[in-house]
Amino acid sequence: MVQHPVLAELVAAEEAVARAASVDLHDLPGELQVDVLKRVERLRRRTESLTARALATVEADGRWAVEGARSFAAWWRHHSGRNRATAYREVHQARGLRDHLPATAAALAAGEITGDHAAAMARHATDSPARLARLDDEHVGEDFLVSQARKVDAARFAVLVRHWALRADPEASDRTYVEDSDREEFYLSETIDGYVPGGLLSHATGKTLLTALQARIGTPAADDRRTPAQRRAKALAGLAHLALDSGTLRPGARIRPHLAVTVPFDTLERLAEASAPAHTPGCPVGADAPSDEGAAFCSCVSARPGTAIPGGLDSTALTGAEPATFDDGTPVAPVLLARLACSSHLHRVVFGPDSGVLDVGREERLFTAAQTRAIVARDRQCRFPGCDAPPGEGEIHHSLWWAAHHGDTAVALGILLCWYHHDWVHTREITISRDAGRWRFYRRDGTEILDTALIA
Known part of the structure; x- marks a missing residue:
């Protein structure tokens, strides 16, 4: 059976990566190790671009629906093994790159930006008609945003895109805030070893909690060897102690809410x-x-x-x-x-x-x-x-x-x-x-x- 040239190229690339992965990088000179890491990062960016194109193509073809999946994101989650949030984000990003962000897709394919840059564009620049229209602006449209993405890391670029989106359509930002507030949830799941927190907080709630935790932590002592995550865990417990010991919660109760043993x-x-x-x-x-x-x-x-x-x-x-x-x-x-x-x-x-x-x-x-x-x-x-x-x-x-x-x-x-x-x-x-x-x-x-x- 004759193999399609695209599949032949992918098989060859997979074999090349497998050969590279078998090399003991510890045997390489330090400067060469850094070069390897940079090459791997560029390869990952190109792979993310190809993944997005393949997802968009498979979704448009529609054959995935015959397997009974409720959505394409659910189908992709089943076939890729990803968690639900990741699968949804990748599908949403693939649609955005295909339908509205050609310059972003080209920059990702060239390895000039990361998948996180592309995700920020798909998340914040394509969610309203006004923002889609602004993408065509020759001065502050998609080309401008992509040029900024090449200059800054993904975290700073996400903030920049959010500023751009707010100026392009303030009303959509209001709707997003309300939607995010409605989606908030928090849970503590009991496990064999303790409790595992999870959920989703809006930006405002998350910032409030982080500010409270940082204020509670303060400046760590020079001999404090705990990790930031360990300090945050103790700070959260400290905030609970402060609230319970103050008596402000259920002030009329005859017994303040505390642990009962x-x-x-x-x-x-x-x-x-x-x-x-x-x-x-x-x-x-x-x-x-x-x-x-x-x-x-x-x-x-x-x-x-x-x-x-x-x-x-x-x-x-x-x-x-x-x-x-x-x-x-x-x-x-x-x-x-x-x-x-x-x-x-x-x-x-x-x-x-x-x-x-x-x-x-x-x-x-x-x-x-x-x-x-x-x-x-x-x-x-x-x-x-x-x-x-x-x-x-x-x-x-x-x-x-x-x-x-x-x-x-x-x-x-x-x-x-x-x-x-x-x-x-x-x-x-x-x-x-x-x-x-x-x-x-x-x-x-x-x-x-x-x-x-x-x-x-």
């Missing part, structure tokens, strides 16, 4: 026992902080009576205990339960054998309001080394073991930490001591965390 009394007692500091073998009673010679730090109570907040949690003490649960029945890990118990109101409910309520106690906190004010007045900000978060963005960290075995919770055994570092000291099992009026933080291996330490 149900903990069997036996489990709570075991949790307190699990937080008891373990004696370090060989550590003499009365041992002090690490010496210049590198003596190991001991977090046991006998070493620092009344001055240390132990960081370890012996989770084995909870083996066989009925787990604490969120209100939907999800079990709570011991380290998270200890973290939540640090800043919780405790409300006692006693059930009988038939699950009838026998007794309801009043709500209490481990620290009274007066004690909390005293700790805030003393610490003034998050006391973690290098952090200056204000009191309004933090909680009191303490040990359940002290509360369970040493009577009233003492101000000396409470420390102000921001939400992020409160989580951090629990998950990293950080021991905190107070020596000569100064808080000191120690890792599990006994090394002290200083302001200049790099925190992984």
